[in-house]
Amino acid sequence: MKFDADKMTGYFGEYGGQYIPEILRPAITELEAEFKKAINDKSFLEEFNYVLKNFVGRPTPLLFAENATKALGGAQIYIKLEGLANTGAHKINNAIGQALLAKRMGKTRIIAETGAGQHGLATASACARLGLDCEIFMGEVDIARQRPNVYWMELFGAKVTAVTSGTKTLKDAVNEAFREWTARKSDTHYIIGSALGPCPYPDMVREFQRVIGREVKEQIFAYGNKLPDVLVACVGGGSNSIGFFADFLEEKEVRLIGVEAGGKGDNPGEHAARVAGKGADMGIVQGYKSLFLQDDSGQLTVTHSISAGLDYAGLGPELAYLAEEKRIEFAKAYDDEVLNAVKFFAKHEGIIPALESSHALAEVIKIAPKMAKDKVIVANMSGRGDKDIFITAHALGGDTWVQFLKEEVARYGNE
């Protein structure tokens, strides 16, 4: 369904809204008005598409994963290689869209939160490309586990600020970015990296990510297929999934599956599965109403995932609504299943999916064998896994990797 900006309410059923302190109202009102104008403005869209083509590298390929299909012996598996976009994930689509919008509003400075570092990286890259100052807020825990991205962000000229409050992960980085935004004058735009936050963010992020599904539709037809039977995407806040699903929401015969972080187990604190797991309830946090993992008093609970990008207590409001409507089914993948999926698809297809995306691929491994051979599954590989080398090489490479790191440190010692 085409998006009608004039009818945007910020609500998806009961979910969404604009729960913001007064101090943010001028900035959010300005953003809302500008987004409504821009998304219907031909010249803005032309510029956006130009950058997507010539800088991001769109369209990203749709791979027919023939070897994996054979190995699993069921449905035909296609993988949208979104991770081949510049900076390695779908995050760049939204970062470019919002950075262009910020320029239109005359902003000179961008702030953003990041979990896995992919959104921070995309934002830093967009800012370098478009000539904007950039500061990225990142939890201390995430800095430690996604170090390569910190280095690249700094190379792009961004300032990376460590967030040491709360759980020191994604949600705390969001809080810190909001704090910074309230303190700044009108020169700053906050690029939220997922389909969450107060209106207009969920709508805006979906519109900038919609290109993923739009391309898939063309590409799957170009392979000579009809509509796919199943689409699978991982769900953190929900930006890659909603962008992937958006153009298929009306095609009721297409099953849509969102995969959440099953983490280490089903107890509170061990996972980040808001729909497919236990411990989430309706709440109002970080500007929107949705499902949040929380305790009986309304305090957000600690989350865990092997992937920094899915390790978030809240769920984008549109996803929560579509879960309630049963339009999107939710599943979860445990950490070990995720690592197994990385291994499986690397070996069979020569791709290195990000740990986040590997949640979707783990679900494919589960469902494909049970489906008939003429059925088609498309999974979104939202990112590539280069950034995860310190996690995957440690988990899968074992002693040789640790030995290498020790030797590397020793080499530095001799310099």
Added chain:
Amino acid sequence: MEMNKKLEQIKNKKISLMGHIVGGYPDVESSLKAAKGICRHADFIEVQFPFSDPSADGKVIEGASYKAIDAGFTVEDGFKIVKELSETTEAVVIIMTYANIVYKYGIERFVKKAKENGANAFIVPDLPYGSDEGLSETAEKYGIGVIQVISPGVGDDRIKMLGDKSYGVLYVTARRGITGGKTDIGAETEEWIATVKRNCSKPIALGFGIKSNSQVRALSGKTEIVVAGSYFVEKITSLSKGSDFEGELAKAAQELLS
């Protein structure tokens, strides 16, 4: 004390104090004693019910909130503090918290419980007027209300509207940003106060970065109420277990007004 009665009482006062503490920090008992001490000199007391993600607060109050939650703070503890303060002090007791704490408890249930325990007003920055889940309407039904918060950059029309809707007083932040930090009371602040005054006839409570008696003196006669939060929380942090929280905080409040 009831809001309107208090406003009548402070009419001729040069400046009144609104103190702010974090409930349950460092523990329920000490936070209550600290608040009692502040109330010897303050006409209003804000009891913050801590939240895991206090995105409008700076390091000091944020840190205190985490400690209170880690120490096991519950909403019921908050009501206990409120009850004791409303029964033993002359201050208007205000509950300050974030949307999710009220929402999870249930709006009506929260308001009813607050009223029963003697609270007179609420401040919930992320339940803005117009999308407050019925908080102000419900509070009104119970004979209490919501104090609206405004900050520099908000337009005149919105100041008028929020001033009109706000319960008793209008909470005005002295500058942009979050709690804590420092605020210089200068020409810019005075201009901002004048803008608010032009659009709102209610008494205003000016807060954010109020930490010294010189600031309070500079504001005397310009704003009816000053709010101090991080100042008191820092004081509480400096005290060791078993200190005389009540006496020390009374002294801190007195110093601010001296």
